[in-house]
Amino acid sequence: MAKIAFILLCHKDPDAVIKQAQSLTAVGDYMAIHFDARAPKAAYDRIRKALADNPNVAFAKRRVKCGWGEWSLVQATLNAVETAVEAFPRASHFYMLSGDCMAIKSAEYAHAFLDQRDVDYIESFDYFHSDWIKTGWKEERLIYRHWFNERTQKKRFYAMFNLQKRLGMTREIPGDLEVMIGSQWWCLRRRTVEWILEFCRTRPDVLRFFRTTWIPDETFFQTLVRHLVPEHEIESRALTFLMFTDYGMPVVFYNDHYDLLLAQDFLFARKISPEARELKRRLGVLYASEGARFQISNEGQSLFRFLTGKGRIGRRFAPRFWEAESSLGRERELLIVLCKKWHVAKRLTARIRALTNIPCIEYLFNEAGCDLPDLGGIQSSMSKRHRHRRALMRMLFEYYDTERLVICLDPQNLDLLEDFCRDRSVSRLLEIECQFTDAYLGGHAMRVGLAGERTPKETLNRLLPTIRNDIVHESDRIRDAQFDNHLRIREIDPPDVNARALAAFLSLPEDIARELANTDHLFAD
Structure with a gap:
């Protein structure tokens, strides 16, 4: 039967992290935690102390300071994955989570779901020919080097980009790789994870390339899995349910979304509101339950479009x-x-x-x-x-x-x-x-x-x-x-x-x- 090692990347709310770890490991699964090095040391110490006696929890041996769009997010994930592979030899699957994620099915259902097919679950679409990137940069993410964080060092980020563009300082993508793109929320088999770690040890040139790409958490694992694993063993989908608003922001779920979440064809959901205490309680109880049955209708996306799209009437007061x-x-x-x-x-x-x-x-x-x-x-x-x-x-x-x-x-x-x-x-x-x-x-x-x-x-x-x-x-x-x-x-x-x-x-x-x-x-x- 499947045994899951959850790879948890988090940076806040230590009490929620503790409860999440306790809930997911109570049924025999595992968790490797990377807590952002930017977060207060007291918060990290609190998590370590609360979970010190839990044999199913391990902590990344090296913490890094994480920033959106940076290689640091990938490095933090690799650090937690290395810890999980070493600490949990019985883990058959490695599931990427954030502190805002919660299970929307029971552990019994999740294990049976993963046992059904011997595949890796990761969105993996052709970087250049798919329409995964709707607007903005595409090849610019890869062929130019990005050393600075776009959100915290905006002037430096764009100054370096414009300088490289003006001087024609582009670079080649590693010739044996077909770059793929997709959601960072994946679930990979143990063999696949071990192949990725071995690849990282033997191909420093690939790591050097991705370290200076922009938003590599959407391309690194997606590209390597497609490079290392036969296509028929890849299910190009995430098992974490998430939606985005028209403004590109994640949809946040609250107490009254319980039934809607259970009806989606996913194992976890992101993002659960910190204020949704009743929702978190019910989902925590659900994960440990036995014999739960789920009616999958998967209408979440269409319901959201319907309920939020009303009232946005583009009135024109003069003829075009x-x-x-x-x-x-x-x-x-x-x-x-x-x-x-x-x-x-x-x-x-x-x-x-x-x-x-x-x-x-x-x-x-x-x-x-x-x-x-x-x-x-x-x-x-x-x-x-x-x-x-x-x-x-x-x-x-x-x-x-x-x-x-x-x-x-x-x-x-x-x-x-x-x-x-x-x-x-x-x-x-x-x-x-x-x-x-x-x-x-x-x-x-x-x-x-x-x-x-x-x-x-x-x-x-x-x-x-x-x-x-x-x-x-x-x-x-x-x-x-x-x-x-x-x-x-x-x-x-x-x-x-x-x-x-x-x-x-x-x-x-x-x-x-x-x-x-x-x-x-x-x-x-």
């Missing part, structure tokens, strides 16, 4: 300069059907086509597969449709040779509404207000990727009020915008009431509007 003369046409009427239940809007527009000669286009700004005519490529992608929205609409009016056009939009598209309703053409809105059962909202969450077939019912039940409130919020935003010619039909209203709104929206006789309002199963799910 290239749209100054892009009116849809003063005499034209754009009739917009707004409905969260797309199938309801599609039923209505299908009926409008059957009873009138008004062209109808369904969710062209929401569905990539929407049936559109060939307009020279402007309709070929969602990004083009949004970017050239007014030009697209003018071309559709011209293609159908009409002065009146019906389109469907999702209520979340407030930016499109503001754009179209500001135009010199006549815009009318018909908002379809539907009833939303819990069953429908649950299905909606699955359709949009917020939940999966294995999402626990308890998690889904907590999510439903958020989805329901979000739908209400979208409708409120539209009403708050106070658009002209804003009409509504409602599922709870009788057909005669809805017929009056349809007649005004489409400028139709009431008998045809009444026929539309009586469309069979119009609001059915």
Whole structure:
């Protein structure tokens, strides 16, 4: 059975480090600790004293002062790994952790998970051809030498970089290495770790190269593992769950994230808030438990994007300069059907086509597969449709040779509404207000990727009020915008009431509007 030696890099909160070590070693696993040499000596002494009688804990023989983006982080890791290999001969896996990490599965589950496959778990993507680095420097991290810390010695860091660049002082990457990149949070087998330590002893040229690269903790182990281990024995993923905000900062987890964390397909999570005492307590109890079962749904990333992305509405108060003369046409009427239940809007527009000669286009700004005519490529992608929205609409009016056009939009598209309703053409809105059962909202969450077939019912039940409130919020935003010619039909209203709104929206006789309002199963799910 797998025995894990945790490699813990930490620099603060000695009480939390002590509890973390006690929790993870209580079930028979091991821990090698590197406590940053920049931290107060009293804090380090406190940790050593508290854990002195624990045979499953060892300390790196040499502590180094660590700095973000520096080789020191890699050196600290190597120091702790060397200690762990020597102190714990029965350890089969070596798992990299920080002081902010906590287990989100039981030790029983973690050991069984590692026993399933004889592989190393480490993100390892091609440095130059993958898109792991989204913005900023790429080859500059490697081909120039970086002696100073970018955060604490910014002037020196960039002065040396600019000098090397001006003088053309680049260097070659070691010829036998293919540089890889990925998360620093890995889990490696004992054999792999021993190979890495041996490689470090025999290849000082490689260590010299990485010592002056920038952010080597994202490339050193990732490159060496790929160099030393057959590809089929590498699982290019981390086992530590972490997310980042739009600003590049790690997402911090609190007490109410317990169920969400357990549902992720990872063994540990980072970062747990220091204030989340109840979460830490529950996770500590969980790690030592037996017989725990986990329903993995892995919806954490999509949930975070959904919950944090709402409310960031990019309103524009003046037309973009290239749209100054892009009116849809003063005499034209754009009739917009707004409905969260797309199938309801599609039923209505299908009926409008059957009873009138008004062209109808369904969710062209929401569905990539929407049936559109060939307009020279402007309709070929969602990004083009949004970017050239007014030009697209003018071309559709011209293609159908009409002065009146019906389109469907999702209520979340407030930016499109503001754009179209500001135009010199006549815009009318018909908002379809539907009833939303819990069953429908649950299905909606699955359709949009917020939940999966294995999402626990308890998690889904907590999510439903958020989805329901979000739908209400979208409708409120539209009403708050106070658009002209804003009409509504409602599922709870009788057909005669809805017929009056349809007649005004489409400028139709009431008998045809009444026929539309009586469309069979119009609001059915």
